[in-house]
Amino acid sequence: MDLTPFYARISDCPARDAFVHEEKKMPSTAEMAAWKPSEWTGGTFHDFAEEAFMRDVSRPLALYVHVPFCHHHCTFCPFYINQTKKGFSKDYTELLLREIEITADALKNVADKREVTAVYFGGGTPTDLDEADMASVITSLFDHFNIPKDAEVTVEGRTTGFTASKAKTWTAAGANRFSLGIQSANTALRKRLGRISSREELQDSLDGICTSGSSVIIDMLYGLPGQTREILLDDIDFISNKTGIDGLDLYELKIFPGTPLDKAIKNGKIPPAPAFGDKAVMFSTAYDALESTGFEHFSPKHWRRNPRERSLYNRLAGMQCDMIPFGSAAGGRLHGIGLGNSRDIKTYRAQVEAGEKPLGRIMASPLRPAPEGFNQVLASYGENLCLPPAGLWPEPHRAMAGKLLSQWQDAGLLRETEGGLRLTGAGYFWTQKIKGLVQRFLQTPAQ
Ligand code: SF4
Incomplete structure (x- = not known):
């Protein structure tokens, strides 16, 4: 066999040079919104839920709660749906509590037969919910499902509006992990992304949240417009030496066509993202800096400073575990059946108020065969x-x-x-x- 086509190029920067880079086209926001599932003829959630739930009890089980509201649209984000308005928290919490009851009723003979491995509040910005509201949703999930003490219970969000008091109350209610998108600690870059707090405000927030007793994980991005290797290294120095976070996820910024960031780059209002070679150098530098400051790279895209950080939910999501969705636009699956809650908030509300599991799509979703x-x-x-x-x-x-x-x-x-x-x-x-x-x-x- 000729091995030449499989060999990597030898150079002093393998991240940049090992292979020829092929650009991947990201789907546009319009293409993502236009996607339509195939027709479903298998009945309502109440008809199939218990049987599907019990089909393979050896599979890990997760609960996913979506909070599709944000204070404002971060410029790079293709997932923004609704703006946070006054009163949204109480209103949306009532719907979530009702949906949890509806779901538990559909599973009433079996819900306690499987333990939940991970609960994840994603969004949107779940940390925008009011203190007592989020606590009541967490408590309700514990009341209706079999969630053991060692389950991972994550609330995702951002530091703006997420107070130390919220973090303590939610930890007392059962949360044990907060995952916060900070993207960068550089104030100018943060503003370009639509993140309104400065580096100093970010640090104050993280200090407060880290006193809650829950693990604190942050998301960081590399490949941002205007970001340099030095800025990224400065970010790593900041998170390593000036915060008490337990772990971090490091992602490449993907620019989705149709997002405000994409439009601003095309209009010349901000510089383009760094070229592939620069991004490769940035990643490689960041990788070494994380290692040398005591972070362990323990799963794809995740680094941790201590074993409290397990990143269970992210790992389960990649393994096609069973996942029950709650909240508008939440997605999940029960053994080969894909579930998507209604994305339009009015439709979601009408379904919940009518006592239905608020599904907008149900579809056959065959499991990938185990390797x-x-x-x-x-x-x-x-x-x-x-x-x-x-x-x-x-x-x-x-x-x-x-x-x-x-x-x-x-x-x-x-x-x-x-x-x-x-x-x-x-x-x-x-x-x-x-x-x-x-x-x-x-x-x-x-x-
Ligand atoms: S808070 Fe999160 S979901 Fe909302 S716009 Fe920003 S990145 Fe997107």
């Missing part, structure tokens, strides 16, 4: 951000796999550890490419 054979080996090593050593690769590819892995090591994409061949920062940057190459390699006849 088998060597793909299962790849998946289990992948969980630890590793590739299996050559001796575990299937024949007749084993000898060639040894050569390929050794070339990727020489190119700076892998390093040998006790747990297998671990992806370096550059290797992780090229994960999708490497996954594709591994599959192509296995499908190519070994001569």
Whole structure:
């Protein structure tokens, strides 16, 4: 077999140079809104919920609560739906509490037969809910579902409007993890993204929230318009040395066509995002800085400072666990049935007030088959951000796999550890490419 097409380029910056970059087109906000599901003929939620819920009790179970309201539209975001208005919290909380009762009623004979592994409040901006309102929703979920003490209960949001008092009250109600989108600690970049608080205000908020007893996780972005390697390193210094956060997620900024940020770049009002090579250098630098300041890269896109951070929900979501949706525009699934609550808030309200589970779409959503054979080996090593050593690769590819892995090591994409061949920062940057190459390699006849 000619291995040349699988080899990485050798250079002093493997994150930038290892392979040829192929630009991926993001869907536009209009395309996302226009998506229509196929017709469903399997009855109402009350007809199928209990049977679907019990079909495979070995699967992890999550509850997802969506709060599709934001104080204002962050410029990069394709998920903004409704603006937070006065009185929204009480009003929306009443609907959520009613929906929880409706859902629990549909599952009344079985709800206590499965333990919930993770509860996630996503949005939108769940932290915009008033203190007592969010506490009552958390309490209601604990009252109606079998949520053990060690379940992960996350409330997502942003620091503006999220007080230390809210964090304490919600922790007392059962939350144990707050996930906050800060994107950058640089005041000028934050403003460009529509984040209104300054770095100093951000730090005050984080200090208060970190006293709650819950884990605090932040989202950061790289590849922002105007962001440089130095700014990103300064952000990492800030979060490492001036905050008590437990972990962070680091994502590349994707510019979705139709968002305010996309329009502002096209109109020349702000500079374009850095070019691919600059982003690769930024990621690689950030990766090394996180490692050297004590953050462990423990799952794709997640770093932690201590084992309190488990990122259970994110990991379960990737495993197609069963997930019961609550709230307008929430999505979930029950063993092969995809569930989407009504996105339009008026429709959602009318359904809840009529005593129905407020689903806007129900559709067959066949489960991806579990990986088998060597793909299962790849998946289990992948969980630890590793590739299996050559001796575990299937024949007749084993000898060639040894050569390929050794070339990727020489190119700076892998390093040998006790747990297998671990992806370096550059290797992780090229994960999708490497996954594709591994599959192509296995499908190519070994001569
Ligand atoms: S708060 Fe979150 S969901 Fe709302 S507009 Fe900003 S990024 Fe989007």
